[in-house]
Amino acid sequence: MTAKSNPADAKEFELRLYIAGQTPKSMLALQNLRRYCEEHLKGKYRIEIIDLFINPQLAEGDQILAIPTLVRRFPEPVRKIIGDLSNEERVLIGLDLKELA
Amino acid sequence: MQQTAKCDLLNTIVLVIETGITQPMPQTKQLPKSPTGIEGLDEITGGGLPTGRPTLIAGNTGCGKTLLSMEFLVNGIKQYNENAVFVSFEETADDLIQNVASLGYDLQDLIDKKKLRIDYVKVERSDIEETGEYDLEGLFIRLDFAIKAVSAKRVVLDTIESLFAGFTNDALLRSELRRLFGWLKDRGVTAIITGERGEASLTRQGLEEYVSDCVILLDHRIESQVSTRRMRIVKYRGSTHGTNEYPFLIDADGISVMPITSIKLNHTISSKRVSSGIRELDAMLGGGYYEGSSILLSGTAGTGKTNLGIFFACHNASLGKRSLYIAFEESPLQVIRNAKSVGLDVQQYVDSGLLRFESTRSTSEGLEMHLARFHKFLHDFKPSIIVVDPMTTLITGGNIGEARAMLSRMMDMFRSENITAMFTSLTQGGEHLEHTDLGVASFVDTWLLLRDYEVNGERNKLMYVLKSRGTAHSNQVREFVITDNGVKLIDVYLGSEGILTGSSRVSAEARASSTEINRQNILEVQRQKLKYDREVTQAELQSLKARLEMQNLELKNLASVEQLHLKDETSDRANLESARGKGRSNDRKK
Numbered sequence: 001m002t003a004k005s006n007p008a009d010a011k012e013f014e015l016r017l018y019i020a021g022q023t024p025k026s027m028l029a030l031q032n033l034r035r036y037c038e039e040h041l042k043g044k045y046r047i048e049i050i051d052l053f054i055n056p057q058l059a060e061g062d063q064i065l066a067i068p069t070l071v072r073r074f075p076e077p078v079r080k081i082i083g084d085l086s087n088e089e090r091v092l093i094g095l096d097l098k099e100l101a
Numbered sequence: 102m103q104q105t106a107k108c109d110l111l112n113t114i115v116l117v118i119e120t121g122i123t124q125p126m127p128q129t130k131q132l133p134k135s136p137t138g139i140e141g142l143d144e145i146t147g148g149g150l151p152t153g154r155p156t157l158i159a160g161n162t163g164c165g166k167t168l169l170s171m172e173f174l175v176n177g178i179k180q181y182n183e184n185a186v187f188v189s190f191e192e193t194a195d196d197l198i199q200n201v202a203s204l205g206y207d208l209q210d211l212i213d214k215k216k217l218r219i220d221y222v223k224v225e226r227s228d229i230e231e232t233g234e235y236d237l238e239g240l241f242i243r244l245d246f247a248i249k250a251v252s253a254k255r256v257v258l259d260t261i262e263s264l265f266a267g268f269t270n271d272a273l274l275r276s277e278l279r280r281l282f283g284w285l286k287d288r289g290v291t292a293i294i295t296g297e298r299g300e301a302s303l304t305r306q307g308l309e310e311y312v313s314d315c316v317i318l319l320d321h322r323i324e325s326q327v328s329t330r331r332m333r334i335v336k337y338r339g340s341t342h343g344t345n346e347y348p349f350l351i352d353a354d355g356i357s358v359m360p361i362t363s364i365k366l367n368h369t370i371s372s373k374r375v376s377s378g379i380r381e382l383d384a385m386l387g388g389g390y391y392e393g394s395s396i397l398l399s400g401t402a403g404t405g406k407t408n409l410g411i412f413f414a415c416h417n418a419s420l421g422k423r424s425l426y427i428a429f430e431e432s433p434l435q436v437i438r439n440a441k442s443v444g445l446d447v448q449q450y451v452d453s454g455l456l457r458f459e460s461t462r463s464t465s466e467g468l469e470m471h472l473a474r475f476h477k478f479l480h481d482f483k484p485s486i487i488v489v490d491p492m493t494t495l496i497t498g499g500n501i502g503e504a505r506a507m508l509s510r511m512m513d514m515f516r517s518e519n520i521t522a523m524f525t526s527l528t529q530g531g532e533h534l535e536h537t538d539l540g541v542a543s544f545v546d547t548w549l550l551l552r553d554y555e556v557n558g559e560r561n562k563l564m565y566v567l568k569s570r571g572t573a574h575s576n577q578v579r580e581f582v583i584t585d586n587g588v589k590l591i592d593v594y595l596g597s598e599g600i601l602t603g604s605s606r607v608s609a610e611a612r613a614s615s616t617e618i619n620r621q622n623i624l625e626v627q628r629q630k631l632k633y634d635r636e637v638t639q640a641e642l643q644s645l646k647a648r649l650e651m652q653n654l655e656l657k658n659l660a661s662v663e664q665l666h667l668k669d670e671t672s673d674r675a676n677l678e679s680a681r682g683k684g685r686s687n688d689r690k691k
Binding site: 018020025028029052053056057059060063064065066067068069077078079080081082083084085086087090091093094 | 220222223228229230231233234235237238240242245246264267268
């Protein structure tokens with residue numbers, strides 16, 4: 001499926017990062033995400049950061065339990081990646097940016 | 102009287118062994134508790150779940166964890182004005198709303214009124230990729246948001262271990278769960294966390310039971326193909342609690358727990374009498390059964406046990422007392438029809454709501470469940486008369502020892518509610534009559550024995566009072582006759598030929614009565630003869646009187662004639678003398 005639609009060709013990636021306050025884990029996740037996006041999706045991505053401490057009501061919509069959680073809203077299907085995104089390979093697999101070896 | 106006391110003492114001992122609780126649970130100076138509003142559960146927990154602390158409800162699939170939790174919340178909202186949050190990890194909000202609608206709970210209404218919030222947390226491993234470190238802060242935030250949204254005091258997490266299916270990092274989950282319990286405590290919400298039963302420990306993770314302040318274990322067991330739900334409080338920090346396994350029911354009204362073994366022998370004793378429905382039997386018992394006593398009615402098949410039972414129930418219903426008839430072998434309609442054949446209209450009492458039938462198969466449930474059901478009947482219907490027909494059938498639902506223990510508890514339960522209860526017991530053919538399968542004879546207050554008496558090619562029924570505590574009861578055997586117009590007890594014919602019943606009694610009575618008629622006839626003849634004689638004498642007397650009168654008259658007549666004659670003579674003589682003139686004075690001197 002991933003190979004056929006080839007998400008990397010999509011117009012724009014809509015990414016959402018859920019965090020809860022400026023914790024080291026969240027900051028690390030954001031740093032990592034920005035780095036990967038610059039490397040692989042330059043110019044065709046949008047990152048929305050949602051701090052659940054400020055907007056707790058938003059947690060329900062994306063069924064967020066773990067913090068930090070990265071949600072790929074577009075292209076579909078919706079994918080979730082949790083953790084500080086320190087493992088680049090897994091993140092890229094999760095975002096369908098890299099075929100499983 | 103002494104015997105009664107002795108027996109009660111025995112019961113107490115039995116009860117102490119059974120219960121393990123002899124003292125009423127102290128209600129004061131305990132940690133604050135949040136009542137569940139579930140019948141019986143508040144009793145065994147001594148007031149409810151610990152307020153502001155987490156409680157674990159563990160059990161296998163389908164044993165009622167979700168239902169119990171939901172009842173806790175809904176009762177909290179409705180009865181104690183405590184708003185609630187239900188966090189479901191397994192069922193969606195719509196499913197939950199539908200599932201409890203059958204209990205009459207309108208969750209949507211509560212949600213609309215902002216008293217309840219259902220939060221469905223979806224945990225699916227398939228669409229989650231893990232990379233690096235994370236925590237469950239999102240769950241905490243959602244919980245916090247939900248709690249604040251409705252100012253909840255009660256929270257349910259059902260079933261939290263679903264998290265373990267969604268995340269791979271067990272160590273992290275365990276520490277997060279631990280943090281969650283602490284967090285719930287800090288929020289001061291009374292929480293229920295449900296958990297699946299583990300193989301070696303109470304829960305699969307073996308964690309929740311240690312961090313919960315109260316652990317309730319639900320169990321659904323099958324014995325001899327009969328299922329029984331049971332509940333046990335495994336721990337309750339800072340509080341005493343019932344330690345036994347308590348059977349509980351899930352029915353149309355939700356959960357009800359029956360803390361049978363907390364029943365104590367301190368019920369009040371009444372000296373009021375309750376009529377048996379049969380005048381002659383009341384007379385035999387010196388006025389009827391004692392109110393609140395247990396009556397055992399034993400006999401072989403077809404001796405009229407059910408009839409006696411239904412007469413007892415109906416008679417008291419006609420006096421305005423609520424009567425409950427628990428039939429294990431017949432349907433209500435069958436009982437009603439059969440009673441009609443002896444001239445008893447049962448339907449009218451059913452219609453008036455004073456008589457209630459409960460028909461159930463003894464094998465449909467375990468003994469404990471029957472007991473729990475009876476308890477519910479008592480609570481709902483509040484009868485003052487109960488007939489259990491027949492109690493012997495309960496053995497088929499379990500073994501004799503269990504049945505015996507259950508019956509004794511049932512009797513205690515009835516006594517404590519001051520209910521006069523009649524149990525019929527079928528004695529198998531060939532068994533000693535003065536023997537009950539269940540050995541409950543020592544528990545009952547009154548024991549009536551019905552038996553067959555077969556002679557001259559017919560079977561007749563005899564009844565006698567085998568025992569009746571505290572009453573001056575008759576020692577006489579009575580013949581028990583079921584007629585079209587009800588049940589009668591007739592004195593047996595005690596004659597020179599011994600005890601006679603049935604047609605022998607009737608013929609003996611007839612013979613006796615013909616002798617009597619003969620005697621009466623002879624007497625009558627004599628009486629008539631004497632009367633006739635007397636009349637003759639009277640007549641003679643009359644005629645004699647008449648003659649006497651006649652004679653008197655004649656005599657009187659005679660006297661007056663004589664007088665007249667004398668008078669005439671005197672006047673003649675005077676005339677003569679006056680005619681003679683002189684000589685008158687001379688004559689006089691003569």
